[in-house]
Amino acid sequence: MSKKYDYLIVGSGLFGAVFAYQAKRSGKKVLVIDKRPQLGGNIYCENIAGVNVHKYGPHIFHTSNKTVWDFVTSLVEFNNFINMPLANYRGKLYNLPFNMNTFYALWGVTTPQEAAQKIAEQKRRAAAEPQNLEEQALALVGRDIYETLIKGYTEKQWGRQCTELPAFIIKRLPVRFTFDNNYFNDRYQGIPVGGYNKLSAALLQDVETKTGCDFFTDRSHWENLADKIVYTGEIDRYYDYKFGKLEYRSLRWETEILDCTNYQGSALVNYTEAAVPYTRIIEHKHFEFGTQAQTIISREYPAEWQEGAEPFYPINDAKNTALYNKYAELAQKEKNVIFGGRLAEYKYYDMDRVMGRALKSFEVGNRP
Structure with missing residues (x-):
């Protein structure tokens, strides 16, 4: 008996959304579900006072992969934002990278x-x-x-x-002996004009989606809907933590609306002094050269990951890498499940690499 969908995609972040886009264009029946109340994964932006606020931390798209750049710019227009962060140490400012x-x-x-x-x-x-x-x-x-x-x-x-x-x-730290404040060495860089939600909307256009749906609350129901599953969540949770739990670092943000047009003159300022509890302040309007009367800032605080918190950074030390490899061995044996993205692969990826891997995964998974 054929199932309703060719693919159930668990998670609407970049890996899931790119895979869904390719699958839909190839005539596949696709359903994307996400446990959050909105689509887009960590690139989701919340509009506050006319400013696109990077709700899950700042995202600057950069790549030297022309295939990925051509793909993403075929969907949305990008501005010419260049990432030039600063570091504040005891009130003195330094340019990054070194x-x-x-x-x-x-x-x-x-x-x-x-x-x-x-x-x-x-x-x-x-x-x-x-x-x-x-x-x-x-x-x-x-x-x-x-x-x-x-x-x-x-x-x-x-x-x-x-x-x-x-x-x-x-293993290495970028050191430049030039007066060049561009953080990235990549050929292409920018922010989608109108914010990242435009990119998510373009990828998921005409794709059936459901938000507020946790795959694990009714796992058998979701598994029976599709021939194949694309899973972008935590790989250890997929296997019910049978070997133990992987470790992460989490983040939290304190966001403020300020009655000024410009707070710090830069999208990103890192605070490198240990006595300052947050690691950086994000001023969101500068990603899109905003001219709004108010500005929005977010102070970013690292946090220990606990059950229920968002897992942001895999801790790729020897212990966790060995544990992940056990789960990866199980994943490789799956015939109808594709694992992709930073949580499913327990690896921190830049956006272009996530997109490139999703494009490749769809291609490999659909070869005759």
Whole structure:
């Protein structure tokens, strides 16, 4: 007996939405469900006072993959936003990523040779074989950059001392000896004109969707609706935590409407001092060059993940990677379930990689 749908897609984030788009265009019958009250996953924007607020944290689309860029720009127009974040340490501002503007603010150096010499002097005092994140950072960029721009921010982000974090978290740190404040090296970059909800709407146009539906509250019902399932949630939950629970870091935001046109002059300012409890302030209107009379800011606070909280960052240490690999072995044996996205693959992905993987997954899953 044939089922009602070819695909049930669990989750309307980028992986699920891109897969749904491809499936619909190929004549497949598709149903997308999401446990949240709205579609779009973590790229969903809430309009407050005329400003598109990135409800689940800031998202800046960037890629060097022309196939993905051509795909996404065929759906929506992008503006020319360039990510140029700042770091605030004890009231002094530094440009990110580490570049000549950063080195001038730190040391007063004005040439690449002076900056390189300063870093080299500090690196020489670092451990030869880094055993933790602190030693790795010192080996890469030296003590001044580490203590001013890395240590406090990282310890807040992960809720652990840098000496307790594995070195591989920062295998490399971008250092530029040019006065270039563009955070990304990718060829293409921007924000959808009108916000990310426009992108979600374009991907899910004419696709049947249902919100407020938790796959696990009536699992057998949803499984019996479709021939195949595309699952984008936590992989350990799919298997009822049979090997144990994977660990995450979570986030929370405090959002304010301010009666001024411009609060900080930048979309993103990181607070790298340990004494400041939040990691950054997001001023949402700057993503779209807003001219509204008011502005909206969100202070971002890292948090330990607990049951019921949003899982944002996989903790890809040795213990959790070994646990994930057990679940991945089960997933590989599934004939009618496709796992995709950061939660199902227990890996932090940039948006372009999620989209690229979804395009590839649909292609592979539908080869004759």
